[in-house]
Amino acid sequence: MPFTPSAAAPRCAVVDLGSNSVRLVVFEGRSRNPTAIFNEKAVLRLGRGLVATGRLNEDGVAQALTVMQRYHAVACAMGADPTEVLATAAVREASNGAEFVAGLQARMPGVAIRILSGIEEAEYSAMGLLCGIPGADGILADIGGGSLEVVRLDRGVRGTSKTLPLGIIKLAERSGGDPVRARAIAEAELAAAPWLAGGAGRDLYLVGGAWRALARIHMAQTGYPLNMVHHYTIGRDEARDLAGVIAGATRRALERLPGVARRRIEDLPFAAITLRRLLRATGARRVVFSANGLREGWFMQRMPDALRAEDPLLAAGREFSERMGRDATLPPALVAWTGKLFPNEAAAQRRLRQGTCLMSDIGSHDHPEFRAEQSFLRVLRQPGVGLDHHERAFLALAIAMRYEAAPDADFLRPARLLLDPADATRAEIVGTALRLAYTLSAGTPDLLAGTAVVVRGSQLVLRLREGTGVFAGESVLRRLDRLAALMGLQMITEVASQDGATPVSA
Numbered sequence: 001m002p003f004t005p006s007a008a009a010p011r012c013a014v015v016d017l018g019s020n021s022v023r024l025v026v027f028e029g030r031s032r033n034p035t036a037i038f039n040e041k042a043v044l045r046l047g048r049g050l051v052a053t054g055r056l057n058e059d060g061v062a063q064a065l066t067v068m069q070r071y072h073a074v075a076c077a078m079g080a081d082p083t084e085v086l087a088t089a090a091v092r093e094a095s096n097g098a099e100f101v102a103g104l105q106a107r108m109p110g111v112a113i114r115i116l117s118g119i120e121e122a123e124y125s126a127m128g129l130l131c132g133i134p135g136a137d138g139i140l141a142d143i144g145g146g147s148l149e150v151v152r153l154d155r156g157v158r159g160t161s162k163t164l165p166l167g168i169i170k171l172a173e174r175s176g177g178d179p180v181r182a183r184a185i186a187e188a189e190l191a192a193a194p195w196l197a198g199g200a201g202r203d204l205y206l207v208g209g210a211w212r213a214l215a216r217i218h219m220a221q222t223g224y225p226l227n228m229v230h231h232y233t234i235g236r237d238e239a240r241d242l243a244g245v246i247a248g249a250t251r252r253a254l255e256r257l258p259g260v261a262r263r264r265i266e267d268l269p270f271a272a273i274t275l276r277r278l279l280r281a282t283g284a285r286r287v288v289f290s291a292n293g294l295r296e297g298w299f300m301q302r303m304p305d306a307l308r309a310e311d312p313l314l315a316a317g318r319e320f321s322e323r324m325g326r327d328a329t330l331p332p333a334l335v336a337w338t339g340k341l342f343p344n345e346a347a348a349q350r351r352l353r354q355g356t357c358l359m360s361d362i363g364s365h366d367h368p369e370f371r372a373e374q375s376f377l378r379v380l381r382q383p384g385v386g387l388d389h390h391e392r393a394f395l396a397l398a399i400a401m402r403y404e405a406a407p408d409a410d411f412l413r414p415a416r417l418l419l420d421p422a423d424a425t426r427a428e429i430v431g432t433a434l435r436l437a438y439t440l441s442a443g444t445p446d447l448l449a450g451t452a453v454v455v456r457g458s459q460l461v462l463r464l465r466e467g468t469g470v471f472a473g474e475s476v477l478r479r480l481d482r483l484a485a486l487m488g489l490q491m492i493t494e495v496a497s498q499d500g501a502t503p504v505s506a
Contacts, residue, residue: 003079011037013080014298015071019047019090019167020145020267021209022064024071025295026080032307032315033384034131034299038078042067043263047090047146051173056094065103072108085113086298088121089146089167118163121294122149125207126158128297129290132230132385134312138202139282142293143210143271145169150193153205164189166274168210168267175270179247182270186277193281200283204239207293210271213264215289218242220259225414226380230291231388239287240279246272292385312386313351317358320382325361326443333445334360338433340454341487352391353430356398360434361443363403372405380414393418394427401431402438429486436462436479440470453483460489466497 005011005028013026026038044067046060068085075083085104091097092115101113116124125142130153140151148166152159165174166189175182190196206215215229218238234242246254247269254265279287300308321328334357342353359379363371380396387395393415400412407428416424433453441448450468454461462480464470472480472493484491 002077005079011078011080012299012302013038013071013075013078013083014295015068015083015085016295017046017064017068017085017087017091018144018146019050019088019169020045022046022067022071023295024074026075026078027299030303030307031319032131032303032310032312033319033386034296035383038074040071040074045145045169046094047167047169049173050090050094050146051170054094055096056090056100061096061100061103064100065107068104069107072111075111083108083111084298085111086124086294087113087115088144088294089118089163089170091115092117093146118147118149119161121147122151122161122163123158124294124297124301125149126151126153126161126297127300128292128294129153129205129207130156130158131296131300131308132290132292132312133205133288133388134386136203136205136288138204138284139196139199139278140205140207141211141278143167143206143208143274148189148274150196152195152198160193160195162193164193166190168270168274171270171274172266179269179273182273183277186274187280190277190281196278196281197283199281201285202282203286203288204278204282204284205288205290206275207290210264210267211275211289212291213261213268214242214246214271214275216259216261217246217257218259221257225417226389226392228381228389228392229289230385232289233389234287236279236285236287240276243272243275243279247276296385311351312384313355313391314358316382316384316387317355320359320362324364326364327361327445330441330443330445330448331357331360333448334434334437337437337448337451337453338430340452341429341433343455349426352394352398355391356395356402356427356430356434359395359399360402360438362399364443372400372403373409373411375403376400376405376411376415389418390423394423397424397427398431398434401428402434404435425486429483432479432483432486436476436483439475439479440464453480455487455489458490460484460487460491462491462493464493464495466495 009029011028016023021041021043023041025036028035028037044060044063046056048057126140129140130136135156136153137155140153142149144167146167148164151161166186171182174185212229215232254260321331335354363375366374376396379399380392397415440451447469450465450470452463480491
């Protein structure tokens with residue numbers, strides 16, 4: 001009997017039917033950060049031979065009918081409604097594309113199958129990217145097997161877009177496998193979009209499996225501390241050098257590279273060639289890899305405008321608080337309480353502190369001996385798509401300190417490598433302040449209201465109100481001392497009577 005999702009966590013499914021591969025993703029809930037609970041991919045290479053024959057690859061078609069029948073069964077069994085198939089370049093260009101779709105429809109009754117235009121494909125990709133990187137500014141390049149979609153982005157606003165016949169399969173076939181010809185073809189096609197030069201000094205956002213394969217190679221070569229492609233960022237020179245090495249490497253050399261997926265080996269040189277031409281055409285200063293694209297764009301276009309407008313970091317924090325915390329009314333009080341320690345913080349710093357407060361009770365149900373490490377890893381590796389690597393590292397380190405992790409604990413290493421010393425110290429201060437707040441309040445806003453912590457000159461002052469159930473015991477003083485030491489201040493406590501009489505220092 002098919003699973004019936006709850007009204008609070010509805011499920012929907014999308015099949016991305018591309019020229020190179022097909023993927024089913026089942027999403028759960030209505031969230032600013034899409035939650036994929038099932039993800040399966042098959043490499044069919046439907047677009048192989050399309051340049052020569054004008055038709056979809058027959059072997060790929062036969063496999064697709066079997067795979068899509070399975071995807072339909074999976075989506076039904078998981079209670080995903082709606083389920084939609086989005087077919088891209090190969091299907092829209094092939095002479096037998098309509099015949100193929102009819103065959104699929106017979107095996108997937110009731111499922112909508114849409115053949116996207118190039119512009120629609122670009123729009124979905126842009127929406128998916130902006131879901132994860134809301135303020136994206138520069139050029140988006142989404143590479144598939146049959147086409148390359150390029151979109152201009154101006155501080156989170158989608159602009160001009162174009163579909164180019166530069167998918168990895170198509171470029172390989174058009175060039176006859178010759179890298180020199182492939183470079184010339186890529187350069188000529190990109191010249192048809194002169195507005196790409198508007199990316200000069202901005203970012204180039206890369207979407208697509210072939211780009212992600214390049215990112216994994218670079219991460220493996222450099223020993224990057226967070227094995228997560230989404231938001232992985234490298235400079236222009238690094239990207240150019242990486243693409244140059246891959247474009248000129250033999251198959252045997254590629255096989256020996258760390259991080260290489262074997263199924264991607266024949267695609268990598270053509271992805272690399274296209275990347276080098278894109279860097280030249282755009283003049284981009286950095287390359288930012290995204291795991292978000294068409295599928296997440298499809299999900300987000302189904303969400304209400306108010307949800308799409310939410311800050312993804314704060315949305316992820318609220319979801320953590322509601323799902324794992326003990327009192328969802330506490331985080332706003334913590335934001336106000338810790339705010340007195342940072343009177344001159346920038347907006348970006350406040351946002352990170354606010355996110356830390358939202359996530360600060362996620363270890364409440366974990367084993368006490370492992371709360372710090374478990375919470376650290378949960379935050380660092382969370383699926384929240386709108387968090388870049390710096391934000392993940394800051395939040396994770398702060399939460400580990402909230403659970404009183406040893407500052408030199410081995411498991412903190414990834415965060416310390418991703419943060420500069422000043423940001424790492426700030427994360428420790430935020431986390432240590434939260435540890436003090438929880439010690440005083442037992443995780444309740446009522447008890448927290450009887451306390452305050454402020455900076456007064458060279459002193460860190462803890463103010464307590466008499467008769468409210470809080471007092472400066474040994475654990476409180478120890479954590480206050482730790483916080484004062486991190487801030488380079490001298491600690492002091494003051495106790496005021498309930499009627500607000502002059503406080504007495506202790």
